[in-house]
Amino acid sequence: LMQREVMAAPQFWNVGDTIDHIRKQGEELPELFFDIYVVDPQNHPVGGVAVSQLLRSPRTMALLDIMEPVNVIAVDQDQEEVAYIFEKYHLISAPVIDVAGRLVGQITVDDIVNIIQEENREDILRLAGVADEDRGSSVPEIVRSRVPWLAINLATATMGASVIGWFEGTIQHIVALAVLMPIVSAIGGNAGTQALTVTVRALATRELNSSNAPRTFWRELVVGLANGLVLAPLIGIATALWFRDEDWRIGLVIAAAMMLNLLVAASIGVLTPLTLSKFKFDPAVSSAVFVTATTDFFGFLIFLGLATLVLM
Amino acid sequence: LMQREVMAAPQFWNVGDTIDHIRKQGEELPELFFDIYVVDPQNHPVGGVAVSQLLRSPRTMALLDIMEPVNVIAVDQDQEEVAYIFEKYHLISAPVIDVAGRLVGQITVDDIVNIIQEENREDILRLAGVADEDRGSSVPEIVRSRVPWLAINLATATMGASVIGWFEGTIQHIVALAVLMPIVSAIGGNAGTQALTVTVRALATRELNSSNAPRTFWRELVVGLANGLVLAPLIGIATALWFRDEDWRIGLVIAAAMMLNLLVAASIGVLTPLTLSKFKFDPAVSSAVFVTATTDFFGFLIFLGLATLVLM
Numbered sequence: 001l002m003q004r005e006v007m008a009a010p011q012f013w014n015v016g017d018t019i020d021h022i023r024k025q026g027e028e029l030p031e032l033f034f035d036i037y038v039v040d041p042q043n044h045p046v047g048g049v050a051v052s053q054l055l056r057s058p059r060t061m062a063l064l065d066i067m068e069p070v071n072v073i074a075v076d077q078d079q080e081e082v083a084y085i086f087e088k089y090h091l092i093s094a095p096v097i098d099v100a101g102r103l104v105g106q107i108t109v110d111d112i113v114n115i116i117q118e119e120n121r122e123d124i125l126r127l128a129g130v131a132d133e134d135r136g137s138s139v140p141e142i143v144r145s146r147v148p149w150l151a152i153n154l155a156t157a158t159m160g161a162s163v164i165g166w167f168e169g170t171i172q173h174i175v176a177l178a179v180l181m182p183i184v185s186a187i188g189g190n191a192g193t194q195a196l197t198v199t200v201r202a203l204a205t206r207e208l209n210s211s212n213a214p215r216t217f218w219r220e221l222v223v224g225l226a227n228g229l230v231l232a233p234l235i236g237i238a239t240a241l242w243f244r245d246e247d248w249r250i251g252l253v254i255a256a257a258m259m260l261n262l263l264v265a266a267s268i269g270v271l272t273p274l275t276l277s278k279f280k281f282d283p284a285v286s287s288a289v290f291v292t293a294t295t296d297f298f299g300f301l302i303f304l305g306l307a308t309l310v311l312m
Numbered sequence: 313l314m315q316r317e318v319m320a321a322p323q324f325w326n327v328g329d330t331i332d333h334i335r336k337q338g339e340e341l342p343e344l345f346f347d348i349y350v351v352d353p354q355n356h357p358v359g360g361v362a363v364s365q366l367l368r369s370p371r372t373m374a375l376l377d378i379m380e381p382v383n384v385i386a387v388d389q390d391q392e393e394v395a396y397i398f399e400k401y402h403l404i405s406a407p408v409i410d411v412a413g414r415l416v417g418q419i420t421v422d423d424i425v426n427i428i429q430e431e432n433r434e435d436i437l438r439l440a441g442v443a444d445e446d447r448g449s450s451v452p453e454i455v456r457s458r459v460p461w462l463a464i465n466l467a468t469a470t471m472g473a474s475v476i477g478w479f480e481g482t483i484q485h486i487v488a489l490a491v492l493m494p495i496v497s498a499i500g501g502n503a504g505t506q507a508l509t510v511t512v513r514a515l516a517t518r519e520l521n522s523s524n525a526p527r528t529f530w531r532e533l534v535v536g537l538a539n540g541l542v543l544a545p546l547i548g549i550a551t552a553l554w555f556r557d558e559d560w561r562i563g564l565v566i567a568a569a570m571m572l573n574l575l576v577a578a579s580i581g582v583l584t585p586l587t588l589s590k591f592k593f594d595p596a597v598s599s600a601v602f603v604t605a606t607t608d609f610f611g612f613l614i615f616l617g618l619a620t621l622v623l624m
Binding site for chain 2: 053091140164171187208
């Protein structure tokens with residue numbers, strides 16, 4: 001990522017000195033550079049001058065008088081962190097320093113663009129349970145990247161299956177409940193994934209941190225409540241009509257269950273990535289699988305539990 | 313996005329003329345610029361000179377001798393397209409031309425970084441069924457952005473519910489089938505989402521196009537087959553043991569159903585975004601909802617259909 005070649009100028013130089021040096025040393029300098037880093041005698045960067053700024057200043061102007069503060073990058077800094085700094089401060093290039101603070105190279109924005117794309121690619125694929133593959137991956141590589149998530153999904157899906165197992169008696173009496181389970185599962189899973197994706201994204205862009213996390217949590221709960229107020233009556237009435245020959249109260253049960261499950265979905269969708277992030281795990285990895293398994297578990301538990309209480 | 317100020321130089325100038333002009337006209341030029349665009353008498357850009365290149369060249373050198381070809385941007389070009397060009401050619405800035413090919417401004421990479429982030433944010437949120445919201449959105453705005461997708465999800469989930477309705481008799485006889493439905497649904501949905509996400513991402517980065525689409529389709533089918541060969545025996549044996557007191561052949565049925573459903577999931581996951589993209593729709597929008605609804609529909613149909621044939 002870092003380029004070793006860099007255009008550095010001692011802090012006592014003026015514009016004319018710098019231009020003459022560039023003309024003379026042309027061959028040894030980076031092929032393209034956008035900023036000249038001004039360094040003190042210990043080679044610590046003390047400021048930067050954009051090349052266009054140098055060009056428009058009189059030859060007698062001291063570099064110290066036209067330089068701007070620079071955002072320095074530590075040589076061991078995480079590339080995601082570096083991308084964030086470039087984005088936030090609209091940088092074109094930045095000096096890289098070693099542990100002693102000495103200038104050792106530079107990073108330019110064109111490489112940052114690739115890193116941003118790479119990080120985004122990883123986030124989007126991880127959310128879907130695709131570990132690590134690209135267009136060049138072979139079929140065995142792709143299978144190795146996806147099967148583990150499907151297997152984890154298989155394991156977590158047995159949670160939902162177990163819940164249904166507890167209510168076998170109820171289902172045998174009212175088969176309509178089995179018919180409605182995909183709807184419970186779909187709405188819970190989708191609402192949870194919405195909350196999850198928004199949270200993962202806000203963590204990635206650092207708009208979400210520990211100070212505004214409680215507010216985010218409450219906001220998602222309120223959104224869950226509002227979603228429920230819109231959707232629960234809709235599904236309740238449709239279900240009551242659908243099963244009016246069996247028992248119209250099934251509509252009541254699914255409406256109440258959906259209301260509660262949307263609150264569960266909102267909570268799990270926010271808390272899962274926040275917790276992973278707190279313990280320094282990638283919040284995108286495995287979140288979706290866990291969220292949908294949990295909304296299935298609680299969705300079926302609430303729906304079949306309420307049905308047993310009300311209808312049996 | 314475009315900046316009107318731009319540093320243009322007539323094609324008959326040399327390096328010295330250009331530097332003198334910049335020194336004199338400093339105030340009227342953009343605050344920062346990275347490339348000088350060389351223009352012909354009709355103000356058409358004919359090449360570009362990086363500022364660092366200008367600095368290191370002798371004053372007597374003609375611009376025509378040091379300039380490089382430039383990638384021009386049309387003033388009405390889609391911003392996603394512009395970001396793609398910057399990324400592909402590692403550009404720092406690019407000249408913008410009007411319909412007559414005349415230089416009217418420039419675009420710099422720091423703005424492109426923001427566009428790339430914005431496009432990625434949109435893709436990732438749309439895949440999850442979140443239309444348009446950000447950290448500043450109010451609760452009503454968020455609800456408006458998410459409820460439509462949940463409602464569509466509700467509608468598509470009734471497809472899966474209907475299939476189960478067709479097999480009410482079978483389920484009443486073998487309630488174990490209802491217990492296993494979340495597993496059928498989870499694996500199909502997850503495998504479909506994996507294929508979908510990889511395809512949407514490849515379309516966004518233009519690695520996938522109509523010429524390599526058939527190859528991608530076949531590759532996903534082979535991956536689906538391989539995933540099935542790994543997972544179907546696993547789930548088949550586990551299910552046979554789980555329900556050994558009722559009917560061990562349920563294991564056989566779910567293994568065969570999972571095998572077939574993974575092929576359906578792979579096909580739907582690839583074909584949905586490809587079809588949307590072919591008809592100029594955003595391949596990310598609504599794909600996930602459609603894919604999981606379809607894998608549910610076929611998953612339940614195959615599973616309950618096979619169960620009826622084999623076990624009843």
